[in-house]
Amino acid sequence: xxxxxxxxxxxxxxxxxxxxxxxxxxxxxxxxxxxxxxxxxxxxxxxxxxxxxxxxxxxxxxxxxxxxxxxxxxxxxxxxxxxxxxxxxxxxxxxxxxxxxxxxxxxxxxxxxxxxxxxxxxxxxxxxxxxxxxxxxxxxxxxxxxxxxxxxxxxxxxxxxxxxxxxxxxxxxxxxxxxxxxxxxxxxxxxxxxxxxxxxxxxxxxxxxxxxxxxxxxxxxxxxxxxxxxxxxxxxxxxxxxxxxxxxxxxxxxxxxxxxxxxxxxxxxxxxxxxxxxxxxxxxxxxxxxxxxxxxxxxxxxxxxxxxxxxxxxxxxxxxxxxxxxxxxxxxxxxxxxxxxxxxxxxxxxxxxxxxxxxxxxxxxxxxxxxxxxxxxxxxxxxxxxxxxxxxxxxxxxxxxxxxxxxxxxxxxxxxxxxxxxxxxxxxxxxxxxxxxxxxxxxxxxxxxxxxxxxx
Amino acid sequence: xxxxxxxxxxxxxxxxxxxxxxxxxxxxxxxxxxxxxxxxxxxxxxxxxxxxxxxxxxxxxxxxxxxxxxxxxxxxxxxxxxxxxxxxxxxxxxxxxxxxxxxxxxxxxxxxxxxxxxxxxxxxxxxxxxxxxxxxxxxxxxxxxxxxxxxxxxxxxxxxxxxxxxxxxxxxxxxxxxxxxxxxxxxxxxxxxxxxxxxxxxxxxxxxxxxxxxxxxxxxxxxxxxxxxxxxxxxxxxxxxxxxxxxxxxxxxxxxxxx
Numbered sequence: 141x142x143x144x145x146x147x148x149x150x151x152x153x154x155x156x157x158x159x160x161x162x163x164x165x166x167x168x169x170x171x172x173x174x175x176x177x178x179x180x181x182x183x184x185x186x187x188x189x190x191x192x193x194x195x196x197x198x199x200x201x202x203x204x205x206x207x208x209x210x211x212x213x214x215x216x217x218x219x220x221x222x223x224x225x226x227x228x229x230x231x232x233x234x235x236x237x238x239x240x241x242x243x244x245x246x247x248x249x250x251x252x253x254x255x256x257x258x259x260x261x262x263x264x265x266x267x268x269x270x271x272x273x274x275x276x277x278x279x280x281x282x283x284x285x286x287x288x289x290x291x292x293x294x295x296x297x298x299x300x301x302x303x304x305x306x307x308x309x310x311x312x313x314x315x316x317x318x319x320x321x322x323x324x325x326x327x328x329x330x331x332x333x334x335x336x337x338x339x340x341x342x343x344x345x346x347x348x349x350x351x352x353x354x355x356x357x358x359x360x361x362x363x364x365x366x367x368x369x370x371x372x373x374x375x376x377x378x379x380x381x382x383x384x385x386x387x388x389x390x391x392x393x394x395x396x397x398x399x400x401x402x403x404x405x406x407x408x409x410x411x412x413x414x415x416x417x418x419x420x421x422x423x424x425x426x427x428x429x430x431x432x433x434x435x436x437x438x439x440x441x442x443x444x445x446x447x448x449x450x451x452x453x454x455x456x457x458x459x460x461x462x463x464x465x466x467x468x469x470x471x472x473x474x475x476x477x478x479x480x481x482x483x484x485x486x487x488x489x490x491x492x493x494x495x496x497x498x499x500x501x502x503x504x505x506x507x508x509x510x511x512x513x514x515x516x517x518x519x520x521x522x523x524x525x526x527x528x529x530x531x532x533x534x535x536x537x538x539x540x541x542x543x544x545x546x547x548x549x550x551x552x553x554x555x556x557x558x559x560x561x562x563x564x565x566x567x568x569x570x571x572x573x574x575x576x577x578x579x580x581x582x583x584x585x586x587x588x589x590x591x592x593x594x595x596x
Numbered sequence: 597x598x599x600x601x602x603x604x605x606x607x608x609x610x611x612x613x614x615x616x617x618x619x620x621x622x623x624x625x626x627x628x629x630x631x632x633x634x635x636x637x638x639x640x641x642x643x644x645x646x647x648x649x650x651x652x653x654x655x656x657x658x659x660x661x662x663x664x665x666x667x668x669x670x671x672x673x674x675x676x677x678x679x680x681x682x683x684x685x686x687x688x689x690x691x692x693x694x695x696x697x698x699x700x701x702x703x704x705x706x707x708x709x710x711x712x713x714x715x716x717x718x719x720x721x722x723x724x725x726x727x728x729x730x731x732x733x734x735x736x737x738x739x740x741x742x743x744x745x746x747x748x749x750x751x752x753x754x755x756x757x758x759x760x761x762x763x764x765x766x767x768x769x770x771x772x773x774x775x776x777x778x779x780x781x782x783x784x785x786x787x788x789x790x791x792x793x794x795x796x797x798x799x800x801x802x803x804x805x806x807x808x809x810x811x812x813x814x815x816x817x818x819x820x821x822x823x824x825x826x827x828x829x830x831x832x833x834x835x836x837x838x839x840x841x842x843x844x845x846x847x848x849x850x851x852x853x854x855x
């Protein structure tokens with residue numbers, strides 16, 4: 141017979157024997173439940189993304205072009221021997237990348253030439269050098285120091301390995317990749333540009349070249365525009381035979397690659413460039429002033445002047461009979477006022493290019509910037525009468541002024557002497573700069589954000 | 597748009613290939629990938645020039661100079677490449693089918709290429725080359741065919757009219773100061789529309805002198821689309837009383853009509 145005293149002891153023994161197993165079971169259940177919860181928390185948002193943004197069908201096209209372009213851009217950066225690779229924003233997940241791929245593919249549905257990149261790079265590089273040269277002269281940087289900056293950039297630009305990579309048949313880089321290349325190029329010298337200055341420089345370069353491509357009389361004249369840029373670059377480095385040799389080598393490669401192309405192939409190159417620049421309507425002060433750009437950002441297309449070489453002046457109709465003899469001539473008139481061209485530009489290593497597109501439009505000194513420190517009062521009052529203040533320019537200048545305020549001057553060490561370029565020295569000048577819609581002012585402001593440290 | 601007697605198809609060309617859709621754009625009925633290996637490595641690969649011909653064919657040109665002829669069934673997706681025309685050595689720029697009434701024995705399809713060579717074909721189960729008009733040194737960017745007359749627009753701004761039957765030049769017009777991008781023809785009246793990079797759009801009238809059988813062309817109207825390089829121009833009606841124009845960097849389509 142079980143007594144009351146004995147039962148509790150047996151119960152106690154059974155409980156104490158099962159306790160570790162029981163605790164183990166409970167622990168296992170808790171851990172399992174936690175794991176399930178964690179998995180659920182992570183997978184639900186991912187599942188939602190899959191549901192909301194399904195991947196699109198691909199119509200049998202090859203790998204997404206932008207991956208190849210990013211690779212090419214990285215390849216170029218390596219050839220430039222840059223310390224930093226072009227920064228790429230990594231996709232957060234496969235769907236976001238798929239979305240981005242779809243967005244970028246939109247632009248490549250038309251025929252594109254695979255020989256466009258050298259022309260794009262060399263012409264934009266040429267424009268960049270024109271702007272930098274003008275700023276160095278306007279700010280009265282000592283000749284030797286200015287030449288060093290220009291030489292360094294030109295040496296990097298015409299680097300042999302870089303040129304080899306450039307001339308390989310390939311599609312154009314994306315705008316971002318190309319911008320990165322120029323970022324690296326601009327920093328190949330001792331010059332430093334902050335983000336805002338680089339943006340301004342790039343805008344000026346691209347709009348200038350867009351203008352040149354648009355107004356090219358014949359598709360083949362794009363080559364003449366490129367030759368104009370190279371002629372000017374050769375002039376910048378005329379005292380350095382080593383770099384001159386590099387540039388001449390590139391010149392010869394251009395002649396070899398492009399001389400044999402037909403007009404149709406040049407037109408395809410031109411169309412590829414125009415697609416690259418499509419929908420860019422940044423207003424450039426120098427173009428607005430010269431009346432080659434409208435206030436809506438579109439370029440003025442003249443309907444007068446010489447016709448392209450190989451084209452007849454419009455107006456004549458000739459009728460032939462079945463024997464091939466001319467039997468009738470009639471004329472018609474239009475609003476255009478065209479004349480016959482004088483001569484064709486030269487496509488040789490040296491020669492008169494005839495075409496003015498691609499020459500240095502900044503080489504004519506502008507009274508706005510050169511006389512700014514002397515007669516700013518007079519110019520300011522005249523400027524107020526003649527020029528409509530542009531609120532956008534005012535914002536740009538305010539932004540640049542704020543950047544100036546945040547800049548530190550790095551003290552040069554040892555025997556090096558550095559100096560700082562400063563635009564806004566007086567209240568009067570600041571007021572003048574805010575009123576005037578001047579390219580020179582924009583660029584001067586850009587340059588004050590530069591930290592140019594040059595050696596003795 | 598390719599208008600065939602049995603159906604209307606939307607044909608699109610791109611760097612990768614040719615796509616054909618139903619007329620409402622809802623279903624893709626055919627996809628043809630371009631063969632990259634046919635081209636040398638530095639050359640661009642694309643398809644350009646589309647025309648409906650012979651009542652049941654659609655012809656599409658390629659950058660290698662080949663013209664693909666697709667046999668289109670009245671319904672369904674069973675589209676096949678029935679023939680490949682290999683007369684051109686340069687990239688095809690444009691293809692045009694006869695819009696009016698071709699004289700007996702004359703061709704009803706013309707193909708043009710980058711070099712400026714024009715080929716005239718007769719369509720059917722097998723396409724036959726009837727004549728080849730040699731280039732004169734300029735790219736032929738656009739071509740139209742009407743009543744046995746080929747109207748060709750060239751990169752140097754000239755419009756030339758050729759007799760289809762003989763291949764001879766019948767008229768030469770110094771029409772534009774820049775590259776002619778677009779030509780269109782109104783089949784009911786013989787009006788020709790030309791648009792070029794010089795910002796001008798011209799309307800011409802084609803006709804045949806019944807006595808001398810000479811081809812005649814007269815200028816009807818000029819329109820300057822200010823600060824725009826005209827890339828496309830089309831008549832909006834078959835009589836040619838109104839036309840639409842597009843240009844580079846332009847997000848609008850401008851329509852002009854007779855007052």
